[in-house]
Amino acid sequence: MNYLETLLMEQTPTEEEQKKLKFIASDVIKKINFICKKENIEATPVEVGSVSKNTNLKSSDIDIFITFAKSYSVEYVEKKGLEIGHNVVKNATEKYAEHPYVSGYVDGIKVDIVPAFRINKGEKIVSSVDRTPLHTLYVNSMIEEKMIRDIRLLKVFLKSINVYGSEVSKSGFSGYICELIIITFGTFKNFIEYASRLNGKMIIPKDCKKEFNEPVIIIDPIDPTRNAGAAVSEENLSKLKLAAKLYVANREDIIFHARPVVKTDRKTLMKVFVIKKPDIIDDIVYPQAVRLKNKIWNIFHRSGFMPVSCELYVGDEIEILIEYELEKLPNVQRHMGPPTESNESLKFIDVWKERSELMRGPYIVGDRIYVDMRTQYTDIDEIIRMELKKMDIGKNLNQFKDEIKILSGSQINSLNVMEKFYSKYLF
Amino acid sequence: MNYLETLLMEQTPTEEEQKKLKFIASDVIKKINFICKKENIEATPVEVGSVSKNTNLKSSDIDIFITFAKSYSVEYVEKKGLEIGHNVVKNATEKYAEHPYVSGYVDGIKVDIVPAFRINKGEKIVSSVDRTPLHTLYVNSMIEEKMIRDIRLLKVFLKSINVYGSEVSKSGFSGYICELIIITFGTFKNFIEYASRLNGKMIIPKDCKKEFNEPVIIIDPIDPTRNAGAAVSEENLSKLKLAAKLYVANREDIIFHARPVVKTDRKTLMKVFVIKKPDIIDDIVYPQAVRLKNKIWNIFHRSGFMPVSCELYVGDEIEILIEYELEKLPNVQRHMGPPTESNESLKFIDVWKERSELMRGPYIVGDRIYVDMRTQYTDIDEIIRMELKKMDIGKNLNQFKDEIKILSGSQINSLNVMEKFYSKYLF
Numbered sequence: 096m097n098y099l100e101t102l103l104m105e106q107t108p109t110e111e112e113q114k115k116l117k118f119i120a121s122d123v124i125k126k127i128n129f130i131c132k133k134e135n136i137e138a139t140p141v142e143v144g145s146v147s148k149n150t151n152l153k154s155s156d157i158d159i160f161i162t163f164a165k166s167y168s169v170e171y172v173e174k175k176g177l178e179i180g181h182n183v184v185k186n187a188t189e190k191y192a193e194h195p196y197v198s199g200y201v202d203g204i205k206v207d208i209v210p211a212f213r214i215n216k217g218e219k220i221v222s223s224v225d226r227t228p229l230h231t232l233y234v235n236s237m238i239e240e241k242m243i244r245d246i247r248l249l250k251v252f253l254k255s256i257n258v259y260g261s262e263v264s265k266s267g268f269s270g271y272i273c274e275l276i277i278i279t280f281g282t283f284k285n286f287i288e289y290a291s292r293l294n295g296k297m298i299i300p301k302d303c304k305k306e307f308n309e310p311v312i313i314i315d316p317i318d319p320t321r322n323a324g325a326a327v328s329e330e331n332l333s334k335l336k337l338a339a340k341l342y343v344a345n346r347e348d349i350i351f352h353a354r355p356v357v358k359t360d361r362k363t364l365m366k367v368f369v370i371k372k373p374d375i376i377d378d379i380v381y382p383q384a385v386r387l388k389n390k391i392w393n394i395f396h397r398s399g400f401m402p403v404s405c406e407l408y409v410g411d412e413i414e415i416l417i418e419y420e421l422e423k424l425p426n427v428q429r430h431m432g433p434p435t436e437s438n439e440s441l442k443f444i445d446v447w448k449e450r451s452e453l454m455r456g457p458y459i460v461g462d463r464i465y466v467d468m469r470t471q472y473t474d475i476d477e478i479i480r481m482e483l484k485k486m487d488i489g490k491n492l493n494q495f496k497d498e499i500k501i502l503s504g505s506q507i508n509s510l511n512v513m514e515k516f517y518s519k520y521l522f
Numbered sequence: 523m524n525y526l527e528t529l530l531m532e533q534t535p536t537e538e539e540q541k542k543l544k545f546i547a548s549d550v551i552k553k554i555n556f557i558c559k560k561e562n563i564e565a566t567p568v569e570v571g572s573v574s575k576n577t578n579l580k581s582s583d584i585d586i587f588i589t590f591a592k593s594y595s596v597e598y599v600e601k602k603g604l605e606i607g608h609n610v611v612k613n614a615t616e617k618y619a620e621h622p623y624v625s626g627y628v629d630g631i632k633v634d635i636v637p638a639f640r641i642n643k644g645e646k647i648v649s650s651v652d653r654t655p656l657h658t659l660y661v662n663s664m665i666e667e668k669m670i671r672d673i674r675l676l677k678v679f680l681k682s683i684n685v686y687g688s689e690v691s692k693s694g695f696s697g698y699i700c701e702l703i704i705i706t707f708g709t710f711k712n713f714i715e716y717a718s719r720l721n722g723k724m725i726i727p728k729d730c731k732k733e734f735n736e737p738v739i740i741i742d743p744i745d746p747t748r749n750a751g752a753a754v755s756e757e758n759l760s761k762l763k764l765a766a767k768l769y770v771a772n773r774e775d776i777i778f779h780a781r782p783v784v785k786t787d788r789k790t791l792m793k794v795f796v797i798k799k800p801d802i803i804d805d806i807v808y809p810q811a812v813r814l815k816n817k818i819w820n821i822f823h824r825s826g827f828m829p830v831s832c833e834l835y836v837g838d839e840i841e842i843l844i845e846y847e848l849e850k851l852p853n854v855q856r857h858m859g860p861p862t863e864s865n866e867s868l869k870f871i872d873v874w875k876e877r878s879e880l881m882r883g884p885y886i887v888g889d890r891i892y893v894d895m896r897t898q899y900t901d902i903d904e905i906i907r908m909e910l911k912k913m914d915i916g917k918n919l920n921q922f923k924d925e926i927k928i929l930s931g932s933q934i935n936s937l938n939v940m941e942k943f944y945s946k947y948l949f
Contacts, residue, residue, distance in 0.1 A: 294863055333889045337862035344868060358881045362853040362900070401828070401848070403856065404894075421828070425847055426789040429830065435764035436721055441771060444948070454785045458946040462760045467831075473789070519885040521871070 098347050102251050103244075106152045116146050119201050120157050123208070126183040127161060136175065137164040139213065143231040145270050148238065150246045152254075156205035160228055162213035169194075169221065176210020184208060191376065193222040216317050229317045234274045245283040249273045252283070255351060256338040256522035258331040264381040264409060266328035268335075272313050275299070275323060290339035297324070297332055334522055355520035363403060364422060366475070367507045368415040371495040381409055383489030388415045394482050395419055399428075400475050406516040413492075414512035424473040427454045432464035440464055476501050525778050526769075529678050530671075533579045543573050546628050547584050550635070553610040554588060563602065564591040566640065570658040572697050575665065577673045579681075583632035587655055589640035596621075596648065603637020611635060618803065620649040643744050656744045661701045672710040676700045679710070682778060683765040683949035685758040691808040691836060693755035695762075699740050702726070702750060717766035724751065724759060761949055782947035790830060791849060793902070794934045795842040798922040808836055810916030815842045821909050822846050826855075827902050833943040840919075841939035851900040854881045859891035867891055903928050 108116070120142045127140035144158035145151035161179060163172045173194050180197025181187055184206050187199025196209040211224045220226055238246075253259035253268050261269035268276075279299055280286040290297070299313045310332045311324035341350050368391055372380060388407045395402040401420035408414040432447075433439035447453050447466050455467035472478045479501065488496055507513055535543070547569050554567035571585035572578035588606060590599045600621055607624025608614055611633050614626025623636040638651045647653055665673075680686035680695050688696035695703075706726055707713040717724070724738045732741065737759045738751035768777050795818055799807060815834045822829040828847035835841040859874075860866035874880050874893050882894035899905045906928065915923055934940055 329888055330886055333862040333886050337867055337886065337891070340862075340868060346868065349871060353875075356880050356882060358896075360853055361881060361894075362850070399828075399847075401826075403852070403854070420826075420852055421848060423789070425830070426787055427830070435760040435767075440764055441767060441773065444776060448780075453783050454788065455783060455944065455946055457948055459757055459760050459764065459948060461756055464764070464948070467788075469785075517882065519882055521884055521886060521891070 098351050099248065099252060099255075099342075102255065102351075103248050106251050106254075107247055108151060108153045108155070112153065113149075115202070116151075116155070116157060116204060119204050119206065120146065120159065123157070123159050123183050123201065123206060127159070127179055127208075130179055130182060131161075137166070138162060138175075141228045141231070143227045147231055148234050148274065149243050150234075150238075150250070150270065150274060152247060152250055156207065157201075158207050158209065158227075160209050160211045160224070162211050162225075162228055165212050165214065165218075165221075167212075172210050172212065176208070180208035180210075193224055226315075226317065230271050230315075233317050234271070234278070237278045238274065242277045242281070246274055246277045248283040249277060249286065252287075252338070252342075253335070256334050258327075258334050258522075261326045262381075263326075263378040265331075266326055267331050268311075268324075268327055272323050272327075275313055275316070287339045287342055290335055291343040293336055293339075297327075299324075338522060350522065353520070355518050357517045359517065361418070363418045363420060365416060365418050365503060365507060367502045367510055367512055368417070368479075369500040369502060369510075370413040370415070370492060371498060372409065372411060372413050373491040373494070375491055377409065380413070380491060383492050384409050384413045384415070387413070387488050387492060390486060390488065391415055391417060391479065394479055395475065398472075398475065398478050399424055404516075406512050406519075408510075408512035408515050410511050414510055416507070416510075416512045416516055418516075419475075424470050426470055426473065427467045428470050430466050430468045432457065432466065434462050435459060435464055436462070525774050526675065526679060526682075529682065529778075530675050533678050533681075534674055535578060535580045535582070539580065540576075540578075542629070543578070543582065543584060543631060546631050546633065547573065547586065550584070550586050550610050550628065550633060554586070554606055554635075557606055557609060558588075564593070565589060565602075568655045568658070570654045574658055575661050575701065576670055577661075577665075577677070577697065577701060579674060579677055583634065584628075585634050585636065585654075587636050587638045587651070589638050589652075589655055592639050592641065592648075594639075599637050599639065603635070607635035607637075619805075620651055653742075653744065657698055657742075660744050661698070661705070664705045665701065669704045669708070673700055673704045675710045676704060676713065679714075679765070679769075680762070683761050685754075685761050685949075688753045689808075690753070690805040692758075693753055694758050695738075695754055696750075699750050699754075702740055702743070714766045714769055717762055718770040720763055720766075724754075726751075765949060777949065780947070782945050784944045786944065788845070790845045790847060792843060792845050792930060792934060794929045794937055794939055795844070795906075796927040796929060796937075797840040797842070797919060798925060799836065799838060799840050800918040800921070802918055804836065807840070807918060810919050811836050811840045811842070814840070814915050814919060817913060817915065818842055818844060818906065821906055822902065825899075825902065825905050826851055831943075833939050833946075835937075835939035835942050837938050841937055843934070843937075843939045843943055845943075846902075851897050853897055853900065854894050855897050857893050857895045859884065859893065861889050862886060862891055863889070 124140045124142060131138050138161050141160045141162055143160050146155050146157055161176050177189060177195055177197055184197055184199035184201055187197045189195050190198050194210055196207060198207045209224055212221045214220055214225050216229055250259060250270065250273050258267040260267045276286050276299065280289060297311045303312060303314050305314065305319065307322040309322055309325045310329040311327035312322050313324035315321040315323040338350050384407055388405060392402055392405050395417055399421065402417050403420060404418045406416040432443040443464055444457055447457055452469040453466055454469050457464050457466045472481065483496055483499065487493065551567040551569060558565050565588050568587045568589055570587050573582050573584055588603055604616060604622055604624055611624055611626035611628060614624045616622050617625050621637055623634060625634045636651055639648045641647055641652050643656055677686060677697065677700050685694040687694045703713050707716065726740045730739060730741050732746065734749040736749055736752045737756040738754035739749050740751035742748040742750040765777050811834055815832060819829055819832050822844055826848065829844050830847060831845045833843040859870040870891055871884055874884055879896040880893055881896050884891050884893045899908065910923055910926065914920065
């Protein structure tokens with residue numbers, strides 16, 4: 096038995112666990128049905144998610160959608176959905192994706208109760224959650240018993256190489272596209288062989304006509320205008336291609352057992368920017384953190400501090416690491432003036448004669464006048480603080496702009512982002 | 523009287539000096555004629571150069587060409603030319619341009635005796651010196667008395683802005699093209715106004731049809747296929763354009779009296795490479811020194827030491843200054859591997875697993891694998907010495923390759939190249 100199968104065994108729920116999940120789900124559904132009947136609400140509870148399709152791994156949660164008739168208003172559906180949710184799951188909290196929903200624990204199992212509109216295949220959706228019950232119906236109608244194991248195998252494989260999960264911070268493969276993949280390829284083996292030979296984009300089905308820009312294109316069978324694989328990043332597709340190659344070449348050692356090399360004597364400079372994390376979901380915070388990281392990188396680059404690499408960690412706080420080469424800028428920088436033949440050249444000379452920033456020159460190189468001028472700010476902290484002041488760092492991050500901590504030296508040793516930096520490896 | 527005219531007065535030879543030059547020249551010519559007659563050599567001495575055209579500045583030397591009939595062999599002309607030269611100029615030394623020639627002092631005045639072939643306009647030349655007597659003839663036939671002063675004015679002007687002289691290390695305007703310019707424009711004033719408005723190349727005459735690549739194109743009247751301005755660099759043309767603008771704008775203060783700003787707290791790093799100068803003429807050494815400077819600059823650039831500027835000084839030795847930003851390379855550099863989807867990717871992983879240079883990774887960014895690898899050499903002196911070993915640094919410089927001194931810190935303070943570096947100014 097190969098190591099992947101060992102992992103599969105470890106992560107496949109026991110019969111007992113599965114029974115418990117089924118029991119809780121049907122109990123919740125019964126309760127919702129009862130309420131809807133009593134209050135004469137035209138709504139149906141539907142179990143969705145991996146448990147409803149038997150494709151779940153261990154420690155899965157239960158997703159119950161309450162699908163309301165399309166005649167109701169969005170406001171009614173949101174309000175009534177939360178009310179019913181709290182009714183059937185005690186001590187639950189309210190969360191927010193596209194709509195508010197209720198999340199809590201029943202008998203130790205996490206249960207999400209999500210209001211949605213009931214639509215049929217081809218009908219216009221109100222929000223993207225409305226599609227989920229149709230996904231479940233589709234998968235359950237197409238799935239064959241023998242595929243269940245291979246869907247779980249694919250999920251375990253993708254989890255091991257860190258590309259499972261459709262959250263923005265993961266940009267990986269969702270459970271739904273794992274199911275679509277096995278429905279299309281029949282077996283895990285077929286798919287992994289396909290992935291090991293794949294060049295360029297992943298396009299499923301092969302003969303798909305609609306064009307998408309994303310690196311992974313998996314046409315959603317219940318809405319062929321939608322790319323179900325849109326969330327997968329190029330990097331994660333790359334990781335899958337490499338892992339598939341390794342798997343087919345019987346190099347499971349590298350996929351599952353290799354340990355990253357850690358040598359810390361890099362003789363570079365490092366700074367970590369620590370920003371408070373606003374209390375909103377990661378899918379919204381993460382892209383703002385990525386953009387901030389890129390902005391800080393660009394300041395280092397533009398100012399001439401020679402950044403070499405960077406890392407982002409989003410935990411309780413946002414940590415942005417920039418590794419760079421130059422400690423301080425020199426006092427001097429070359430400033431290009433006009434061509435000598437232009438009418439600006441005399442003005443340039445007279446202006447610079449008066450300026451205390453002049454360090455050398457003016458002088459001529461080729462067909463232009465130059466001066467060496469004094470650098471205004473030579474310290475990266477100073478430059479960063481100044482540039483941040485004028486900068487929009489993201490709708491939800493702007494409020495913490497003045498509190499950004501700039502750490503370096505021994506202050507950064509124990510930060511999460513440092514661990515992430517040094518443990519960088521293939522998967 | 524403007525300052526330029528003061529300079530002209532200072533640099534115009536006195537009547538007495540001019541008389542002395544004429545006397546020495548005609549005496550030397552008499553002696554050569556006597557020898558040729560006696561030995562029955564078919565050769566004629568011709569005075570060339572600025573003295574022969576009355577366009578000389580103070581402390582000029584005398585150039586006498588011995589033009590031999592074309593029926594003689596090159597070997598005979600060279601041998602006989604030297605023999606006659608030594609005969610008429612005692613204690614002279616032999617020098618070498620295209621042919622060997624004799625150079626010495628007569629009554630305190632430097633006299634060069636140069637053998638050449640006698641050719642007529644349109645005839646094929648053997649070496650470029652053969653053209654010189656024709657240049658003299660042409661100028662003397664075209665020049666008007668009133669132009670003499672303006673030719674000297676132009677020379678003084680070009681000398682002040684450091685663009686006079688056709689030596690390779692100067693790449694400036696020769697005396698001959700100063701004469702052609704005044705013959706064409708009539709007066710210094712006309713030319714300087716033209717230069718102050720000039721855009722792009724200088725092309726004289728305006729309606730010249732032949733195309734040349736050089737920035738200054740002055741068709742040689744005695745050979746219209748030749749560009750007499752070929753030696754002038756783009757930079758020197760730029761300097762002339764700017765100086766002309768300043769002159770026309772009555773800004774002589776900047777041309778003649780401005781002093782360069784010197785601020786030495788640049789907070790950069792500097793190294794000076796000192797190479798012995800081979801005992802050959804500057805026109806051959808200088809281009810090799812420039813190429814070596816560029817090669818050293820490229821090593822700094824390629825290795826990541828961020829060079830910011832450089833300077834070359836060719837005196838008794840060759841001094842090459844590189845100013846740069848980074849003291850030492852970090853221990854680490856990113857190394858790009860193959861795309862994950864290529865068949866090289868597994869090989870790359872296995873190779874790097876074994877290498878002690880591996881600092882971090884391998885890891886995936888976008889569609890490729892990377893490793894952070896240990897930098898082999900982090901010290902610029904070490905890198906330079908290593909690269910020089912494999913490098914051709916020029917036919918005449920290679921012999922001194924192993925003796926190159928690399929100086930920095932206080933060792934460089936008193937070097938000529940440093941003075942040149944800090945005194946860099948418009949002209």
